[in-house]
Amino acid sequence: MNIINKILNVDDYYFDVFMSISEALAGFTVNELQSTGLAETYYTYVLKSLEAATFVEFLTVSKNILESSSGEEELKKAIQSEIISNPGMNDIAGQVITMWYLGTWEGAYINDLSYKEGLVWNLMHSHPPGAKQPGYKSWNIKPVNSNS
Secondary structure (H helix, E strand, O other): OOOOOOOOOOOOHHHHHHHHHHHHHHOOOHHHHHOOOOHHHHHHHHHHHOOHHHHHHHHHHHHHHHHHOOOHHHHHHHHHHHHHOOHHHHHHHHHHHHHHHHOEEOOEEOOHHHHHOOHHHHHOOOOOOOOOOOOOOHHHOOOOOOOO
């Protein structure tokens, strides 16, 4: 797998690694992650929240996995053996996944936008209550996968 090119003019190689491993962990494409408008915010937030050496170690392991995996199955196996099975790496990966899905880091919202743009809403085919309304007459449309 290739690590993505520079995004958002962030001149930091590790940002690209962060986005690529986020894609693999969260199951959303880099473009979908970018469309939240929070990619750079999340990266800098994690950078400030973790010790630099810890985050760099996580990103270095991630970089090696991304560069050495030739396909999706190989990438999944490498993530399982190199990140998920390592307690420290697993904790960081879990926090990164939670951040993308719920907009939180250690139980607190990163900012107002992180709640609104949480990936969980896309999965539920819903909207964040009180933040993004579904639109006029949306109540008249049957929910996705509705049997009634």
